[in-house]
Amino acid sequence: MITRAYTPRLLSAAVVLGMLALTGCASGEPAEEGTIPASSAGTEPTTADAEPAPEPSDSASASAAPTESSVPAPSGSATTSPTAAAADGACTADMLSAVLETAMGGGAAGSVYRQIIFTNTADEECEITGYPGVSYVDAEGNQVGAPADREPAESPEVILAPGESAVAPVQQTNAQNYGADCQLTDTAGLRVYPPNDTGSLIVDQAGTACASEDIVLMTVAPTEPLSP
DSSP states (O other): OHHHHHHHHHHHHHHHHHHHHHHHHHHOOOOOTTOOOTTTSOOOOOTTTSOOOOOOOHHHHHTSSOOGGGSOOOOGGGSOOOOHHHHHTBOOGGGEEEEEEEEEEEEETTEEEEEEEEEEOSSSOEEOOSOOEEEEEOTTSOEESOOOEEOOOOOOOOEEOTTOEEEEEEEEEOGGGGGGGGOEEEEEEEEEEOTTOSOOEEEEEEEEEEOOTTOOOEEEOOOEEOOO
């Protein structure tokens, strides 16, 4: 009697449990507490899902490394320019050597005729035309007395190829001719400025000269070709 009375109730309970099981399968298992469902977990976006990087703007491209046209050219001040003497082709002191020689038959009453011989020691030709500057100097290179006067004469154009020479005639007066007013002083040579140049050469010539600038002991003529 007891078995028959409870059989329908057991079947009803089994049916209810079966229906609950089917409902759980359809809705999925509930997530455990503290976990994140796989569908909502933070994952790295795939390449397809990632947002593409922005293209560089024109202003960014303009701030990149400068192109050839944007690099400033060297200023004219950074370029070298020839000196006036070099541009004119004039012989300068650093292109020449100089010696002093006594001219043949150059003796005169109280004076001697000599010549300064300039030789082109450079690898290019140059022009030496006009009057050289000439004065006596002591052993320290200090000027003694007045510089040479100029003898009025024509100035022929002289072109010196490498190794060629030109001469400038010089008349030197004896310093002893002037007595006490001369202020006689020992000299070691001549300082010679080639025509149209501010550089100078020292030519050896030991002797004496007048320290007084009121007495002129030399007269120089323009340069001319060296006679063969």
